[in-house]
Amino acid sequence: MPDNPYAPEGYGTPPPRPPRRRRPLVAAVLALLLLGAGAYVLGDRSGADRAPSGHAGAESDAPSAAPPPRASARPTPSPSRIPTTAEIARQRRAGEAGAWIVDDRTDLPRRNIPTEDLWIVGDTVVQAIYKKVVAHRLSDGAQLWSVDLPTPVCETPVNATPEGKVVIVLQNVEAWTGARCNQLRMIDLRTGRAGWHEQLTETGSGDGTITVDSAISGGTFAIVQSMKAFAYQVADGRKLYEIPMENPGKCYPGRVAGGSRLLVLADCAINSMEKAYDQVREIDPATGKVRWRHRTEPGRRIGQVLSVSPAVITTAHRETHAEDWRVVALGPDGKVRRTIDPRPKGFKHCGDSIDTSGNAQACREAVVGGGLVLLGGTDRVGAYDLGTGKLLWGVKDEGTSYGYYPLRVGPGRTGMVYQLGTNGKPGRVFRVGPGGVDTIKDVLRLPASTARVEFGMGAVGENAYVGDRLVITPAGLSGDDARHEPRMLSFAP
Structure with missing residues (x-):
């Protein structure tokens, strides 16, 4: 039975959850590159947001194959048989949601293939996977269109433009060995038509493309190549500007976050653990002008961007990582509005991981809206006020759940939450608000x-x-036919 997290009883440590790694990148080589330049590297930096997931979700010449998601304490069984949408409908019981399923039989290489961001455009949900982009109708899951790609996908931005266009990054060759993530291709998600195609420029001076990270804000596509960042116009692929590098030799762009604002995250003074800090800047997407900047305290780094407007980030200590983390709400000038420490109530950082190698918007366990930040986790969910920093409400499970994922802030300071089911018990979506467990519906x-x-x-x-x-x-699909998994599952009343 859920409980109130204000009480300390029963606060055990949930099993660790794997970080969201989504890109076939080789961080170790980046570390070698930076170390060769006289820099100290704390962790890897693959080029990878989750993603606002519809909440409204460095390089080497010889990268290895895409790593599978890290092992979790939770079992993640592959179904022995995947039911069809028609079978699910026939077995539907009174009071249960309707559902559709996508059982994608694309022939994949015999390795783990990461899935990409989910884009919701009108009445469709669109996703890139391996060498195609596919759209499905939200109402019934029917495939509406598919765009074949010449080479595998390296990276996708979390957001599309307001007009429903995205720029995806492809490998230059089919094979993983020797591949670079340097091919840009625009896709119109409303029509399913492929647009312009460009190749990223590499000069050998810190702008390599084995590791990239991208974001879209307005009509601008921003991308980090190794230690430099650039902006392009989504409509026609025209290069707009190089994102300014501040304190050259000391600060290097690492990740970008998009949506209604464009944020650029940088690693600074990385040759000293004690003095190292991170910086986040808001950039005008159209001009590249810096609107504001914020730097962390020395010895701390930025984990995830939970929201770009308002700007809400997580920070962590560079040595203790997820053991010492905070939620930091920034004002319109980049100054700290409120720092929240959720640890006393048992909340872990985005699945108990501080992974700066992935997408800056990849925290599935948090959503911001209505002046609140909703935090989830293995066995609890709660809402903090971004203005006061106080916990307004919370629900804690007594070990019968495998995950609470906040979806949206609702009226009356309520939250919509997805509670993941177990192997034998289905999940649910519920509403909860001030009053905690007594308000669950x-x-x-x-x-x-x-x-x-x-x-x-x-x-x-x-x-x-x-x-x-x-x-x-799922986070990825196996190319092993004996371990075939469905690609998408959807529920509605």
Whole structure:
């Protein structure tokens, strides 16, 4: 039975959850490059947001194959048989949500293939996977269009433009060995048409493309190449500007975050553990002008961008990592508005991971809205006021859940939350607000017939929530036919 997290009883340590790694990148080589330049590297920097997931989600000449998601304490079984949408409908019980499933039979290489961001455009959900971009109708999951790509996908931005266009980054060759992530291709998500294609310029002076990270804000596509960052116009691929590098030799762009604002994260003074700090800047997407900048305290680094407007980030100590983390809300001038320490109530950092090698917007366990930050985790969910820093409400489970994922802030300071099911018990979407457990009201009761599939996909994956519809997708797909998994599962009343 859920409980109130204000009370300390029963606060055990939940099992660790794997970080969201989404890109076939080789961070170790970047570390060697930076060390060769006289820099100290704390961790890897793969080029990778989750992603606002519908909440409205460095390089080498010989990169290795894409790593599978890290092992989790949770079992993540592959279903022995994947049910069809028609079978799910026939087995639907009274009060259960309707569901559709995408059983993608694309022939994949025999290795783990990461799935990419979920884009919701109008009445479609779109996703890039391996060498294609596919759109499905939200109402029934029917495939509407598919765009074939010449080479595998390296990187996708979390957001599309307001007009529904994205720029995806492809490898230059099919093979992983010797590949670079230097091919840009624009896709119109509303029509399914491929647009312009450009190759990133590499001069050998810190702008390599084995590791890249990208974001879209307005009509601007921003990308970090190794230790430099550039901006392009989404409509036609025209290069707009190089994102200014401040304190050359001391600060290097590492990641970008997009949406209604464009934020650039940089690693600074990285040759000294004690003095090293991170910097975040808001950049005018159209001109490249710096609107404001914020630097962390020495010895701390930025973990994830939870929101770009308002700007809300997480920070962590460079030595103790996820053991010492905070939520930091910034004002419109980049100054600290409020620092929140969620640790006394048992909240872990984005699945108990501080992974600066991935996308800066890849925290599935947090969502910002209405002046609140909702934090989830293995066994609890709660809401903090960004103005006062106080915990307004919370729900804690007594060890019967495998994950609470906040989806949206609702009216009356309520939150919509996805509670992941177990191997034999389906999940649900519920509303909760001030008053905690006594206010819980189910919005979606997920079908019992999909419990096993839901658990296998949702334990390590991502989700989107639009209207009253939930869409989940696994973190990756196996190219092993004996371990075939579905690519997408969706629920609605």
